[in-house]
Amino acid sequence: MAITGSRRLSTAEARRHTVLRTAIKAFAARGYYGTSTTEVAKAAGISQAYLYRLFPDKESLFVAVVDHCSARIRECHSAGAARAATAEPAAVLAAMAAAYTELIADRDLLMVLLHATCASSEPAIREAVRACYAKQVEYVRAASGASDEQIRRFFGDGLLANVLVGVDAAAMDTRWARTLLG
Amino acid sequence: MAITGSRRLSTAEARRHTVLRTAIKAFAARGYYGTSTTEVAKAAGISQAYLYRLFPDKESLFVAVVDHCSARIRECHSAGAARAATAEPAAVLAAMAAAYTELIADRDLLMVLLHATCASSEPAIREAVRACYAKQVEYVRAASGASDEQIRRFFGDGLLANVLVGVDAAAMDTRWARTLLG
């Protein structure tokens, strides 16, 4: 190891990356407490024992998954901002919101972050969630130049969308769901 | 039983009520999957075995707790609305929002609802969460006469407050936290 700087990812690192991707689906359903490491390993196509050679424990694994989700959201916001019609804060925010709505349509990534917020009684997870919000807020602020009030509304809308996806409100035909879906 | 209509709550029913109150604190920290029935029983001051005579299983217990929280939120909104300065929708919404902010200051009730949203991959829990939102939205609509857009913003603000309390943003001295706290 450490022989060349141009070496491809080692196989173990590639595996770790695979685990991060597939663990999103595994954790999405029942979160940190409700998902067993065996389920995560099965989703990644490896043995549970090897999972423990890739990550020191379940908490570190979950934190890594949250960080991975956080990075994907920032990529999404960035891609959205690039598609904004004008450089006006409101236009940039609207473009980012549209990209975000598209991103969370598959539910899994979103549910992991919802679960992570819930599991923030574990200090390490709380820090990961805080870091995720910190990076999102500062990125949105820098990319859009929006005011605090605009940013607050942006995140309020996003969180409402999260919950509506979480309870699958789009599949319901009730007045309250239609009201909140807007 | 069923002898008189004026009888006080039976002792078993009183116990059930105690359990619902105390279980909020127990479930708040680690949610449906992460909280054992032994912890819930201990918080209520009864044996775990008796918990199973009061509720058929863990899921029913959790659903009952969610329903209890739902009722408390509606009482809170109702009390808030009664304190509104004028009957204008915006004034009523503001008064309800203020009452809600006060209610969730203790974190526990709020965290249970956040956990319930997360646990909505369990059908019975999902239904309880949906019912909770349904009642809230329809109550807010009826009490305030607000437009759909106003209602959406009201719940977006509430959910943002939920998350900020969830990660204890008020205890942080960072720019992103100050921005979102407003």
Place this chain on the structure above:
DNA sequence: CGAAAGAGTGAGTGATCAATCACTCTCTCT
């Protein structure tokens, strides 16, 4: 070749969990 390093696993371990059972104690009503 051969040996060292790393990828990967089967078979456990003790702890903990939801749920059950057999049992005791305390009322209430006749």
Place this chain on the structure above:
DNA sequence: AGAGAGAGTGATTGATCACTCACTCTTTCG
């Protein structure tokens, strides 16, 4: 008094959990 109903519990069970260990197979490289 005494019997029956309901309140309440200690002990247990089979399953599942996070985590570990001893081991094999494969790749790389001198």
